[in-house]
Amino acid sequence: MSVxxxxxxxxxxxxxxxxxxxxxxxxxxxxxxxxxxxxxASELRVHLAxxxxxxxxxxxxxxxLIVFVVNLHSKYSLRNVEESLHHVDATFFLGKAxxxxxxxxxxxxxxxxxxxxxxxxxxxRSPLFFCDLEIEDFRATMAQRLVRVLQICAGHVPGVSAxxxxxxxxxxxxxxxxxx
Amino acid sequence: xxxxFYFSFSYKAKKNxxxxxxxxxxxxxxxxxxxxxxxNPEEELIKECEEMWKDMEECxxxxxxxxxxxxxxxxxxxxxxxxxVKCLTxxxxxxxxxxxxxxxxxxxxxxxxxxxxxxxxxxxxxxVLSTIQSKNEKLKEDLEREQQWLEExxxxxxxxxxxxxELKNQVVTISESRIFDELNTKMRDVKEFKEKLLITLGEFxxxxxxxxxxxxxxxxxxxxxxxxxxxxxxxxEMLEILLNRLFDVPHDPYVKISDSxxxxxxxxxxxxxIALRHPDDPTRIxxxxxxx
Numbered sequence: 001m002s003v004x005x006x007x008x009x010x011x012x013x014x015x016x017x018x019x020x021x022x023x024x025x026x027x028x029x030x031x032x033x034x035x036x037x038x039x040x041a042s043e044l045r046v047h048l049a050x051x052x053x054x055x056x057x058x059x060x061x062x063x064x065l066i067v068f069v070v071n072l073h074s075k076y077s078l079r080n081v082e083e084s085l086h087h088v089d090a091t092f093f094l095g096k097a098x099x100x101x102x103x104x105x106x107x108x109x110x111x112x113x114x115x116x117x118x119x120x121x122x123x124x125r126s127p128l129f130f131c132d133l134e135i136e137d138f139r140a141t142m143a144q145r146l147v148r149v150l151q152i153c154a155g156h157v158p159g160v161s162a163x164x165x166x167x168x169x170x171x172x173x174x175x176x177x178x179x180x
Numbered sequence: 181x182x183x184x185f186y187f188s189f190s191y192k193a194k195k196n197x198x199x200x201x202x203x204x205x206x207x208x209x210x211x212x213x214x215x216x217x218x219x220n221p222e223e224e225l226i227k228e229c230e231e232m233w234k235d236m237e238e239c240x241x242x243x244x245x246x247x248x249x250x251x252x253x254x255x256x257x258x259x260x261x262x263x264x265v266k267c268l269t270x271x272x273x274x275x276x277x278x279x280x281x282x283x284x285x286x287x288x289x290x291x292x293x294x295x296x297x298x299x300x301x302x303x304x305x306x307x308v309l310s311t312i313q314s315k316n317e318k319l320k321e322d323l324e325r326e327q328q329w330l331e332e333x334x335x336x337x338x339x340x341x342x343x344x345x346e347l348k349n350q351v352v353t354i355s356e357s358r359i360f361d362e363l364n365t366k367m368r369d370v371k372e373f374k375e376k377l378l379i380t381l382g383e384f385x386x387x388x389x390x391x392x393x394x395x396x397x398x399x400x401x402x403x404x405x406x407x408x409x410x411x412x413x414x415x416x417e418m419l420e421i422l423l424n425r426l427f428d429v430p431h432d433p434y435v436k437i438s439d440s441x442x443x444x445x446x447x448x449x450x451x452x453x454i455a456l457r458h459p460d461d462p463t464r465i466x467x468x469x470x471x472x
Contacts, residue, residue, distance in 0.1 A: 008244065087250065163267055
């Protein structure tokens with residue numbers, strides 16, 4: 001049972017790797033394609049996984065950013081993500097992990113309440129993105145954002161480190177620090 | 181964690197080296213005199229990068245010795261916050277300690293870097309330009325639309341004003357007392373006219389239809405012609421009686437012919453259609469209703 005660690009391997013030259021964890025295979029694949037279409041100075045590598053822990057393989061490069069994708073329409077995806085969270089080293093949550101909630105557009109189909117995922121992201125002090133991955137335009141925009149965040153997490157942006165990300169990406173919706 | 185920025189510097193340097201090597205080959209492919217200058221900065225950079233890479237490997241070894249730690253929902257927030265504090269203070273102190281290393285200030289290096297930066301800048305500015313241009317277009321369209329709307333509204337306002345002023349002129353101030361006075365005047369005029377008419381009628385009748393002489397009547401008394409001894413009334417008075425009866429009792433406007441009516445005048449009235457006999461009773465006459 002291996003726990004994913006952020007700095008377990010040496011980084012590749014000018015490469016940035018993102019790991020998308022989620023049960024929605026089709027959506028993850030589409031998001032990966034959109035991300036690879038973005039033009040970016042660094043080489044991008046996208047890995048997809050249904051859940052953690054990953055099968056141990058030495059070929060896997062160092063993961064720079066993990067995005068946990070939760071589909072608000074299915075409680076199973078939320079539970080899957082919650083279980084996967086336990087196989088991630090704590091240092092990932094210092095800015096190298098993020099949550100992405102999809103399906104918020106169709107309120108009637110949502111079985112997971114928005115507040116649940118908001119609380120989860122708040123508990124793990126990680127940024128939370130909302131995006132309907134089914135709609136192409138939103139997906140493209142989200143891919144752009146993720147590529148930028150990934151570049152920062154991989155250290156390709158001078159002056160900004162992943163540690164700054166949680167405070168930079170804090171949205172007005174997250175509860176105030178007094179609620180701790 | 182505080183090795184992050186090491187990585188960022190090294191990446192940037194490595195990227196530039198690669199770019200630089202390509203550019204330098206483009207810049208001076210054939211000059212032999214500059215060979216030394218050309219290779220030196222490149223070699224310098226590569227040496228620097230190699231050193232940085234070695235540092236990184238050392239750090240990596242140290243890191244691999246650090247243990248792992250997973251979180252549960254209950255302890256996540258607190259432990260993460262404590263970790264964040266530690267890491268951020270470490271990063272801060274590192275930033276404060278570290279002097280930024282400048283890559284060798286070589287002309288080619290600067291030129292390459294400058295070109296890159298300018299190209300990036302140009303690309304961003306072009307994006308901004310196109311965005312602003314499209315925004316401008318939209319705003320122009322909006323402005324035109326709004327102006328048209330304003331014009332239309334002004335036209336409507338003008339025409340409404342014209343209508344308003346017209347109506348204002350037409351409306352005469354209606355006050356009750358004025359109407360009352362008008363009606364009074366009308367009635368007065370009508371009454372005056374009626375009086376005039378009656379007077380004229382009376383004069384006309386006097387002039388043209390006088391009563392027969394009394395003396396003649398007395399003379400003819402002996403000749404056994406039945407002459408009425410009653411006082412004869414003028415034609416005017418006869419007409420008055422008939423007129424009053426017509427208007428007082430409209431459903432029975434008949435007047436009994438009395439002895440005071442001079443028969444020739446009755447005949448005159450009847451023959452000219454001014455008076456009518458009662459259909460059943462020859463002794464009763466009425467005035468013709470000219471007003472109906």
